[in-house]
Amino acid sequence: MKTFGGKVLFLDRSDINTDEIIPAKYLTEISKEALKPHMLEDLKLEGFDPRDPELQEARVIVTRANFGCGSSREHAPWVFEINDINVVIASGFARIFRQNMFNCGMLAIELAEGAIDRLFAHRGANASLSVDFKNSRIEIKSDKGSEGFDYSVSGFDKALVEAGGWVEFADAKY
Amino acid sequence: MAMTLSEKIFASHLRDEPFPGTKVLSLDAVLCHEITTPIAINDLVARGKDRVFDPSKIKVVIDHVTPAKDTKTALQGKILRDWSRRQGIRDFFDIGRNGVCHALFPEQGFIRPGYTVIMGDSHTCTHGAFGAFAAGVGTTDLEVGILKGVCAFREPRTIRVNVTGKVPEGVFAKDIILRIIRDLTVKGATDCVVEFHGDVVKGLSMEGRMTLCNMAIEAGGTSGVCMPDEVTVDYLWPFISGGYKDRKAALADFRKWWSDEGCAYVKVVDIDVSNLAPQVTYGYKPDEVKDVAELAGTVVDQVYIGSCTNGRIEDLRVAASFVKGRKIADTVRGIVSPATPKVFREADEEGLLKIFMDAGFCVTNPTCGACLGMSNGVLAPGEVCASTTNRNFNGRMGKGGMVHLMSPATAAVTAIEGRITDPREFAKGGRS
Ligand code: SF4
Numbered sequence: 001m002k003t004f005g006g007k008v009l010f011l012d013r014s015d016i017n018t019d020e021i022i023p024a025k026y027l028t029e030i031s032k033e034a035l036k037p038h039m040l041e042d043l044k045l046e047g048f049d050p051r052d053p054e055l056q057e058a059r060v061i062v063t064r065a066n067f068g069c070g071s072s073r074e075h076a077p078w079v080f081e082i083n084d085i086n087v088v089i090a091s092g093f094a095r096i097f098r099q100n101m102f103n104c105g106m107l108a109i110e111l112a113e114g115a116i117d118r119l120f121a122h123r124g125a126n127a128s129l130s131v132d133f134k135n136s137r138i139e140i141k142s143d144k145g146s147e148g149f150d151y152s153v154s155g156f157d158k159a160l161v162e163a164g165g166w167v168e169f170a171d172a173k174y
Numbered sequence: 175m176a177m178t179l180s181e182k183i184f185a186s187h188l189r190d191e192p193f194p195g196t197k198v199l200s201l202d203a204v205l206c207h208e209i210t211t212p213i214a215i216n217d218l219v220a221r222g223k224d225r226v227f228d229p230s231k232i233k234v235v236i237d238h239v240t241p242a243k244d245t246k247t248a249l250q251g252k253i254l255r256d257w258s259r260r261q262g263i264r265d266f267f268d269i270g271r272n273g274v275c276h277a278l279f280p281e282q283g284f285i286r287p288g289y290t291v292i293m294g295d296s297h298t299c300t301h302g303a304f305g306a307f308a309a310g311v312g313t314t315d316l317e318v319g320i321l322k323g324v325c326a327f328r329e330p331r332t333i334r335v336n337v338t339g340k341v342p343e344g345v346f347a348k349d350i351i352l353r354i355i356r357d358l359t360v361k362g363a364t365d366c367v368v369e370f371h372g373d374v375v376k377g378l379s380m381e382g383r384m385t386l387c388n389m390a391i392e393a394g395g396t397s398g399v400c401m402p403d404e405v406t407v408d409y410l411w412p413f414i415s416g417g418y419k420d421r422k423a424a425l426a427d428f429r430k431w432w433s434d435e436g437c438a439y440v441k442v443v444d445i446d447v448s449n450l451a452p453q454v455t456y457g458y459k460p461d462e463v464k465d466v467a468e469l470a471g472t473v474v475d476q477v478y479i480g481s482c483t484n485g486r487i488e489d490l491r492v493a494a495s496f497v498k499g500r501k502i503a504d505t506v507r508g509i510v511s512p513a514t515p516k517v518f519r520e521a522d523e524e525g526l527l528k529i530f531m532d533a534g535f536c537v538t539n540p541t542c543g544a545c546l547g548m549s550n551g552v553l554a555p556g557e558v559c560a561s562t563t564n565r566n567f568n569g570r571m572g573k574g575g576m577v578h579l580m581s582p583a584t585a586a587v588t589a590i591e592g593r594i595t596d597p598r599e600f601a602k603g604g605r606s
Contacts, residue, residue: 074312100312155193
């Protein structure tokens with residue numbers, strides 16, 4: 001199983017699409033490593049700089065609604081994975097992106113908007129987030145204090161993470 | 175129990191339910207292109223599992239960048255080509271026979287009512303126009319599909335959209351779907367199948383229905399779907415005539431997939447198109463849509479007619495009917511990409527290519543190219559493109575570029591005027 005948790009990158013916008021996460025021109029790469037420097041390169045978000053060195057330290061993304069919409073490219077979870085970001089927490093995901101995350105053994109956690117707002121309250125205060133996968137619970141810690149939230153993922157998605165991904169799961173079963 | 179079309183397909187293809195709510199379906203078609211498949215192939219090879227579940231159910235095309243533009247794209251094509259040969263995949267479409275996947279595969283008769291179809295491409299929803307459950311997936315789902323012939327889904331809920339009224343002059347399937355997305359928003363159909371019903375949909379050709387279903391994903395939909403009817407039978411007849419006594423028998427068979435009276439919909443949307451104006455996007459999301467009048471006059475640098483949304487013969491006919499005998503503005507670069515070799519050939523035989531070229535358009539080979547900003551018409555920063563494609567995302571057709579989505583008719587008159595123009599005014603001859 002992958003390791004989950006660490007410093008949080010807050011992306012305060014809904015409908016962030018996979019073209020913004022990894023532009024189409026890099027889809028000619030056939031290795032995940034080559035994607036590494038291009039994470040979120042075309043993200044349209046005020047104040048966001050894809051070259052910010054802090055991005056390197058992020059291990060968790062917290063964002064808004066409909067994250068990962070648009071193209072089906074699995075390069076989007078891959079570019080996170082290769083940058084050691086294995087968790088995205090949002091108030092909603094596009095279907096294909098969400099499935100791609102679990103298929104890669106990564107976590108796409110959906111929380112209610114109110115809970116997302118409370119996570120965002122820790123922005124700018126050295127927030128880091130830990131994931132208790134077994135008990136489906138996350139905890140955020142920052143200079144402003146700490147707070148815990150229960151989440152739920154389907155039995156299938158949980159099994160995919162435990163198996164290490166869909167290829168492993170399907171290969172053992174079908 | 176009354177069931178929707180997709181519930182029927184799920185029930186008939188159910189292979190396993192490993193957890194409540196997760197359905198593993200057996201697949202009738204696994205479609206592949208050179209952008210998302212090579213990594214799946216390499217991974218299978220690395221795992222020592224370089225096999226395919228059934229070479230006759232795998233269809234392969236090189237379409238996104240073709241002819242190859244550099245070493246990397248050449249390598250992607252090569253991986254796909256070598257693999258197709260190695261695995262005995264007969265339906266492999268290489269240069270000379272290749273075209274945009276979602277236009278080419280239906281044209282070859284590969285998609286049938288009741289089928290389960292996946293592809294590593296979000297616009298796989300296009301194939302729902304035939305009454306199939308067709309969903310875009312990522313590379314891992316594709317990889318398992320190739321190896322095992324299965325894919326896991328949560329059973330989708332269904333949104334019913336009834337399209338009624340009389341379609342006005344100058345208004346087309348593209349305007350209808352843009353209007354629907356404007357209402358549903360980019361996430362309104364997430365985890366749902368969008369079923370298109372109503373007299374307007376019944377009156378559409380397969381091409382028009384594909385345009386509708388193509389953009390279901392832009393509202394977040396898993397698939398778009400139309401009920402397979404006479405139009406579907408006629409389109410597929412050359413491929414299915416051996417299997418049925420006559421067209422009536424085929425229709426009776428197709429009907430079994432129709433959503434039942436009284437089936438469960440999560441939402442019903444009624445849209446009367448009688449007063450619908452041509453629709454154009456203005457922002458970086460496909461639900462940022464306005465009536466053309468509100469954007470009229472916006473100066474454009476490039477006009478692109480093509481893609482899996484609007485690169486079929488019907489689209490080129492409509493565009494050519496406006497372009498005929500006219501010249502595009504000298505401030506505009508006009509590009510037409512017929513979606514498949516068959517479309518290209520028909521457009522040539524019907525004199526459409528000549529019309530476009532006489533007007534000053536460049537006609538390219540069938541390819542995705544400019545649609546995703548990879549080749550054949552990438553925008554420079556600050557440039558504006560009027561496009562018949564399906565995505566206006568930031569940077570989609572080139573970093574810093576702006577894309578306005580519209581119908582082929584609106585794109586054609588926009589090319590002539592050099593700025594966004596209402597095709598209804600144009601048809602009246604007001605400007606020419
Ligand atoms: S034409 Fe555009 S949207 Fe369609 S498959 Fe090609 S790249 Fe994707």
